[in-house]
Amino acid sequence: MMKSFFRSTSPFKPSPFRMAISYLILGGWALIILFPLYWLFITAFKLPAAVNNGPFYLPFVDFQPSLHAWEYVLGEVGNDTIRLFTNTVGVSLISATLALVIGSSAAYALTRFQFHPKVGTIFVFIGCVLLAIGLIVLGMPWMLAIAVAIALFVISLLTIARRFERALGNSDIAFWLISQRIMPPVAVVIPIYIVFQQLRLLDTWIALIITYVATNLPIVVWLMRDYFASIPYELEESAQIDGASRFRIFNQIVLPLSVPGLVATFLFVLVFCWNEYLLALFLTNARAQTMPLAVVAQNATRGPQWWYMSVLVLIMIVPVIAMAIALERYIARGLLVGAVKG
Numbered sequence: 001m002m003k004s005f006f007r008s009t010s011p012f013k014p015s016p017f018r019m020a021i022s023y024l025i026l027g028g029w030a031l032i033i034l035f036p037l038y039w040l041f042i043t044a045f046k047l048p049a050a051v052n053n054g055p056f057y058l059p060f061v062d063f064q065p066s067l068h069a070w071e072y073v074l075g076e077v078g079n080d081t082i083r084l085f086t087n088t089v090g091v092s093l094i095s096a097t098l099a100l101v102i103g104s105s106a107a108y109a110l111t112r113f114q115f116h117p118k119v120g121t122i123f124v125f126i127g128c129v130l131l132a133i134g135l136i137v138l139g140m141p142w143m144l145a146i147a148v149a150i151a152l153f154v155i156s157l158l159t160i161a162r163r164f165e166r167a168l169g170n171s172d173i174a175f176w177l178i179s180q181r182i183m184p185p186v187a188v189v190i191p192i193y194i195v196f197q198q199l200r201l202l203d204t205w206i207a208l209i210i211t212y213v214a215t216n217l218p219i220v221v222w223l224m225r226d227y228f229a230s231i232p233y234e235l236e237e238s239a240q241i242d243g244a245s246r247f248r249i250f251n252q253i254v255l256p257l258s259v260p261g262l263v264a265t266f267l268f269v270l271v272f273c274w275n276e277y278l279l280a281l282f283l284t285n286a287r288a289q290t291m292p293l294a295v296v297a298q299n300a301t302r303g304p305q306w307w308y309m310s311v312l313v314l315i316m317i318v319p320v321i322a323m324a325i326a327l328e329r330y331i332a333r334g335l336l337v338g339a340v341k342g
Helices: 002-006 016-043 048-052 068-076 078-112 119-137 142-158 170-182 189-198 205-229 233-241 246-257 259-275 278-283 291-297 306-326 328-339
Strands: none
Touching (some): 002 016, 016 306, 048 306, 068 078, 068 306, 078 205, 078 291, 078 306, 119 142, 170 205, 189 278, 246 259, 278 291, 291 306
């Protein structure tokens, strides 16, 4: 009896002893992971005295639960909370969707087509972008500045850029895209602020959406490029032989096979947008502020108001957790098949 407890009956099945040890380790690890959520939850129902004089762990045993923090966040400042939550949901969903559409298209192109952009063309493009930014900063209307930059870029393509011979490849393009994510946002937040100030888009959804899409595109390209590469190219070749167009192949073959990867990537980007703080701090003032700013604002001259923070954080994380649970099966497949392939 005891020997069977320690002995495995199959090389692919652990013994009951090893399974019990595994469950104990996993249960202990789950408690460690879930304890911060538990602490957040009970803090949202504590009075200030119970928070400051704690720690108290068990409701109705250590402390008496109270709804005063919920009444303040959803009652006294309820309109502000709704506006902040609406801004967070709207900006995050639109940004994640746009980043997924643009980034997955770029990732698919990088895995199925060969690009050879000339170095001279790239430098000309960067120079035209800098010229447009400079003209906007100097006071020229942004539409006129962009038109001037586009005109110069087209003229340069037909004259100067054609003289350069050296070209880059798909790997160089992918590395450049990923390197944009390595750069810390604080390094570019001031130029971004000046550009949107000149465009008169500060404190608007548009400014946040453009910035979030730009900052999260490298993640989408990185994840979806590996995922598209894992899809057999023979399927697309067979469809091409049958006369299907590229657009039809992408819509009817590639996209259905990529649903798990798209869902996992969308959720990753959504969480990044949902929790973003630094760019929202610089680009918003009152109308377009998001929930992370409201949470930090609770640490004011009276000290950190942990009970209000806990309520706001719970309101923030519940939709994301619900979405992750609803999409769990797609996320698991996306992670396993290739969404985070090294």
